[in-house]
Every structure is written in C-alpha cells, then in structure tokens.
Amino acid sequence: MLENIITMATQAVNDLSHRLRRRSIEAPLWERLAFYLTLAVVGFVSVFPFYWMGVTSLVDETWLYQTTPQAIPALADLSLENYWTLFGSETVPFVQYFLNSLFIGTVSAALGLSFAIFGAYSFARLEYPGRWIFSRGVLVNYMFAGILLVIPIFQILVTLDLVNNRLGIIVTHFIFVIPLGLYLLGNYFRSVPREIEEAGLMDGYSRLEVIARITIPMSKPAIVATYMYAFLLSWNEYLYASVILRDQGLYTLPIGIEQLQYAFQNVWGDVMAASVVTTIPVLFIFLYLQRYLVEGLSFGNMD
Amino acid sequence: MAQLDTHTDDSEPNIDGSSGYRISLESVSKHFDDTVAVNDISLEVQPGELLVFLGPSGCGKTTTLRMIAGLETVTEGTISIGTEDVTQTLPQDRDVSMVFQSYALYPHKTVRGNLAFPLGKMDIDDETKEQKIEEVAEMLEITDLLEKNPNQLSGGQRQRVAVGRTIIREPRVFLLDEPLSNLDAKLRVQTRAQLHSLQRRLGTTTVYVTHDQEEALSIADRVVIMNEGEIKQVGTPEEVYTNPNDEFVATFLGDPAINLIDVSDGGLFDGEVPMEEIGIDVPTETARIGVRPEDAIIDGVSTSEKKFTDPVTFELDVIEPLGHTYEATLERAGRLFSIQSEDVTGEPGESVQVRFDTDQILAFDATGRRI
C-alpha cells in the first residue's frame, strides 16, 4: 500500500517536472509570471472603479462616510437603502429619468436607423455621382461633433421651438446617429451577396421591394447591432440633453445623475446606485455586441 | 400557360407547336471603364430553342447573358424580346428568369418560400400558387424538401430548387449561368439530361452559358462560340464541330483537342512529308492542317470504309486506356499528336505509321481561318 503511494507520488512529480521543463522551452517561468502579473494589474486597474461603484451603491451611509475610508465592507454593512431612496424618492423622479432615457433612446435609434438603412443601401449598391464622397465623408461628420456646434444648434432649436421638449432631443439624437448607421450598414450591405438580390429582381420585384424583403431580413444581426450602437449613443449623451431639456420631469439619466448631487445629503451612495442602474443595460447590450467589436468596430465577415 | 399581362403576346410558334419568344441582340457592346467585355455582337435566338453560349472564362458570355437579363446595362446596341425593345427595361419588368451559378437561393426562406417568392408578383390566388408549387416540386423531385432551409440542402438539391424557382413563373425566357459547374462530375451528366428534357417539355426559349464544351454540344439546339467578347461561330453542335470557322473554334471543341500540324513548302514537318503524295488535298494557302484524334489511326489496326492517307511516321509515346477507347500520344519533331481509337497497337518508343481520315482533314490559312 505504501509502495503504491510512493510510486504514484514519484510518477506525479516526474510528470510535473517534465511538463515544467517542456514549458520552459516555450517561455521561461519568470516571463510567464510577469505576463500574468501584468495582466492582473491591467485587469485590476480597468475593473476597480466598477467594483467601487458597486460597493458604494450597496452599503449604508455610515460606512461610506467614515473618517478612514476602507476598501472592503463587511457583509453586515451591505444594504439596499440607496436603491430604495432612488426609486422611492419624491424629490428626485429617478424612475422618470430612466424612462425618459429609454424612450428617447429607442425612438431616436429607430428613426435614425430607418434613414440610415436606405442611405446605406444606396452606398452599397447604386451608382451616382458623389457616392464616393458621401460614403467616405460620413465619418468626418463626427469630427465636428459636440461642443463645436452646440451654440448654433441650440439657436436653431430655439427658433424651431424644439427646446425643452422630448421632440427636440429626439430629433437631435437621431440626426446625430445617422452617419454612424450609414457607415456600419454601408459596409455590411456590401457584403450581402449581390446575386441573391439580383435573383429578387429577376423574380419581378423592384429594388425597394428587394431591400425590404431580401436585404433587410438577411441583415438582421447587423441591423440589430447598429440599432444598439445608436441606442447607446443616445443613452449616454449629456451635452445636448443638458442644453435642451430644462424641466426636471424631462431629464435623461446623465443629467439626472448630475443633478442628484444637489438633491440629497450624503449623496454619494445614491449617486453610485444611480450609476449602477445606468450602467447595467449597457453591459447587457455589450454582451451582445461583443463579437462585432473584434473586427475593430466595423462589420467585417459575419455569418 | 399564364403569362404576365403586361407584355403583348408576340410569341411565335416553336418547332413543336408550342409558342415561344424570339430574342434579338443587335450590335450589342458592353464596356467596363477601359475594357471591352462584349464587342458588337448580333444574334437571334429562335423561339423555343436552347441556345448555348460557349467559351473560355472571360470571353463575355456571362456578361451577354446578364445584359439579356437586365442586370448589366448595354453600352451600345439593342436587345429585344419578342417585338419589344427591352434595352432600357428594368430587369424586374422583363419577364425573364435566371438560374445563377451560385444558385442565389434566399437563405431566410424555406424551399417553399423560395418557390413561392416569384409567384408573389403574379396576379393569382393562393390556391393556384400552392398548386403551382406542388407541381414544380414534383417535376423536380424536391417535394420532400419543401419545408427545409437552403443551408440544409446538398449542392444538387439547391440546384434543383434554383431551377424550380426559375420555371415556376413561366416567363418568356429562361437564362442559365453555368448551372452545373458547382456539381460533381457524375451529377453533372445526370442533371444535364434532366435540364434538357425539361426545356424540351416546357418549350421556353432558353439561353444557357457554359465553358464546358461537352455540356454545350450535348444539349444545345445551337451553339454560340465566343472569345474575347466576340462571336466566333454560331451553329448546331454538329456544324460547329465538323465545320469550324477557325482554329479557335476547332481547338476549343473536342476532347482531346484537335491536332494541328504546320504546313510549309507543301508538306508537313518542314516539308518532309509532302501532302499531295500521301493523299491530302488542300488549297495552297493552307498554313496548318487539323486532324481530330478520332480521325487518325495507327496503321495495322482494322480499318473501316473511310478513306485514309498514306502512312506518316511518328514515334509512339504513351498509350492510355480510357475505358472503351484508347488515347495514344505520339511525337514527331518535338510536337505531340493524339489519337483516339478503339484499338491501338505498339510499344512506347516504337515508330508507328499513322493514317488520317482524308474527309475530315481541316485546313487553316495563316490567320487561322478555315478554308
């Protein structure tokens, strides 16, 4: 019996040393250690703020405002009171903010996408003078984004009576989203096999019908992904929302969270809870979009 | 036969009594930027016939087909179907259907959906649609595949669905772009026969494109040989085979390829073999003669009633048995010569005597034209 154990143990040690020796031909041990260590540091640095965001949202006030801040709360310190405050509050209509963001996001993404689908198709399949410039120049649009144009756009919206209402922000967001949709879908539509659309033409359908009945159904994953990108653009947008929306009842989440600072005493737990609520949908969406990110933010070859 | 009501019924009678549409191409050219893909071709496709465009890759045959379909614009010239000029008609309005080389089935629809799609544009009720689908499915033996998706089908099955989708609408013209090239050899021969009899049965004018000369010769009513954007010859399979217009057509058709021997000083092989002496009677401008492998025999093998020339000496290289025939490769003066015959004698390395069938010798002048 003892003999067996010893034989087995010696075997195991032998195997292990063989394996280690083999590995050292691939890369010395210290190098691999350094690699994993660096990886761990990078991971830690990336993730730590999120950990902190989550922890802060899940503890009660007293733990947050200690004289000596601590890194890890004890289980006893955890509580959901921040979330209750957030959702139950009367001074801060947080749920309303969430719904506003949701509504504006879904509608502006849908509108932007409808325009973008047809425009992208014309980039991909049809020929007309200027097509080259349009399809390349689409992303140049974003070079001038944001603060550079906020003043004139604000003035225009004022003239059109589109400030302080949801329509104004929806219009702003959906126009902002169009170039992105044109770029992403233009790329994708080019990769749809031409012959299948031609078969549709031969079967008697006009181009518009082919787009609706063949191209779009075949492009569902890309369209959904583009929709999600568009939604996220709107969900995260701060500048124009803050400039256009004045009534508290209209605020979107980014503005709402910023305003939270002034709403409560000892506000940080609530702010972090609000941040968590804002972040979670984004994480879910990105789980879906993950595979497309590998291609460098464009739609390369997809199944 | 139900036709779309938008076209006048200018069909003409086919040979067998059914009616079909004539296709006319007049001086049609296609330019892509700087290259000329199709150069001034004119052609009439007879009602009900199966016309095959044959030629090497890049010769313009597919481009021509796509112009008839409307998928390529015509740079010059006109295309008419029946009496209607369709040169500027959009493809969806031409009442023409097409089988693509890649089949181009709709991946997001079932087989039934694929077959039903063309019917959506016809003014018929649902019951008739179902009926048609069942009919076509039965005709092509794909009834048990109706509920499947294209990606669940084999190549041969997909091909049949593609054909089904093409015929279900009963258009004026069928177009087929190398429909068999993605199938394996055995399936190809089988399917080819099926397509042929299908076309016979339906009587629709059909234009078929292929690069496989055996395929073309076996199913075509007429063949159009194309090269470098131009039509080299039009004729029945027999005509183009036995009476080629030029060297290109002669060498393109026939497998193994025709043997070409240079002529100089009135003789073959630098005048070593004077032609008149051995019994070859050709015009004086002849620069080359062509002898098909099946029109030459090795002396000593049993002959038939054909008239042969006197023997010419070659060195025997290889004999390859091909099932029911033999292919012998011979050599003289550094050039190779093929013979295809049911029986050959001789050992590799030997000198053999070869005779040519005098009636089948083709003569070409210095430019390659046939004389």
Place this chain on the structure above:
Amino acid sequence: MLTSIQQWITRWSIFDREYTIKQKEMLLGYALILPSVLLVAASLVYPVAYNIYLSFTEVPLDPRESPEWVGLANYEALLNDPEFWEAVQNTLVFTFFSDVGATALGLGVALLFRKNFRGDGIMRGLVLLPYIAPLIAIAFTWRWLLQPTYGLVPHILQDVLGVYSGTNIRQTMGMVILFDTWRYFPFAFLLILARVRSIPTELYEAAKIDGAGRFAQFKDITLPELKFVLAAVFLLRWIWNFNVFTDVWLFVGNNVPILGTFVYVKGFNTIPPNQGFAAAVANLMVIGLFVMVIGYVRYFMDW
C-alpha cells in the same frame, strides 16, 4: 406599396419616358440617400456656417430678438481674456498627454493580447469596460474615489503612502489626463489589437533565430508594422480630445478649464450667457482643429 412609391419616383420626373436604366438607378440612389444627406448637412454645414455668423454678433437673452452685429468684438475680447489663453494651454497639454497616454497604454495592452491565452475572452471584456460604460457613471465614480475627505484614493496616497499633500487631487490636470487615458485606452487597444494579430509570426521566428532579443523584435518588427494604425489612433484621439467637453465637465466641472468647458460655461452657464463670444471660441477651435488635422495628415500619413 413600395413598388408604387418607386413607380411614382420614376414617373413624376418623366415627361419624356425615355430614361435609361442607368438613369433610373441614379435616381433611386439619390432618392435613398438625399434625406440623410440633407439632414446631416443641416446638422453640420448649416450650423458651422451659422456659428461663424454668430461669432460676429451678440446674442440676446430673448430668443425672439435677433442677434446684433458686433463685428470683431467677440474675437478681440477673447484674445485679451486670460481665461481663454489658460484654456488653450490646458487644452493643448491635455490633448497631447492623454493622447500619448491612451495610445501607449492601448499599445501595451494590445501586445499582451497578441497571442491567445486562457481566459482572454473574459480579460478582453474587462479591459473594455472603461470604454463602454456610460461616461456619467464612471466620471462620478472617479469623483467619489478622489473625494478629498472620504475618497479612497486620497486616503491611500496621503495617509497610507504619504506621497501627496495637496487639498484636492481630483482637480488637477494630471488627474484629468489620467482619467481620459483610462477611459479611452481600450479604444486604442481594439484598433491596435486587430493589426497586431495580423503580423505574421514567421517574422518573429526568423528574428529569434537571428538572435534578436525581445526589445529588438519590438523595435524592428512590431513598431513598423503598426506605424499606420498608431498614427491613425493618435489622430482620432487627438481630434476627440481637442473637442472634449462632457468627459472633463462631468469630472472636474470648470476647475481645470479647457476650451470645451470654456465654451459651455460662457454660452450656457454664466449669467448672462454670452453665446456670441462662445461661438467665436468654438469657431477658433474648428479652424485650429482643421489646421492641425491637415498638417498631421500631410506630415505623418504621407510616408
């Protein structure tokens, strides 16, 4: 219905019905893209022009009154405004260092991911978090982490490590740069990674056989192959950093003034707002950006 729309499109313009196929396709192409182009032009070209106009005016508070022409007054004012120059300096410093930081860090992390390793899918997800999470959430998380009294980071730096003795570490240029680097290095990472992975391993193997050490391999193989991607990343980040507003505003407000926040504050956050002035600043930003981009592209990308 779609056929009838298409028929309507092709029919209304034909009195002479002899349109060729090429022309019909062109018409359709324009019809599909024109709405998008018009909208985008309206949101870009017109505002840019309008901004130029506004910069020469004084914009009244009451939106019903039209702006009053003041010629170069705004420009004179800003050129004499020390706050403006402070913002310019800050912007240039910020843009440069955070661009370098994000690109370098992105490069480093991309090199870590060059070869597959166990768990690299998850690691990649973690590393992307700073980039995909909503800005509002992470900006406020960082704020909380750096809060002078209760924040974890000042506590560690001052009390535990004893390295920092200022009052508010958050409101420093260094911190802003750090924040931006953290936020955007995954973007650089993604674009560089795609390129890094496509470098054929044979190049490295050949170099190893020739006795090249790791640093030499990096210098002579990796870097040249990445030249273009790095230049592109640097340019893109430069453009976005120069224009930045929301990132900095949510993180430090106006305490580390950059051009973006300067425009916002002057245009919307002071009483009375001076939108003509802000428009002038924005204008200069556009011009400056243009010059920088053209110069960069000319110099670096014409290799």
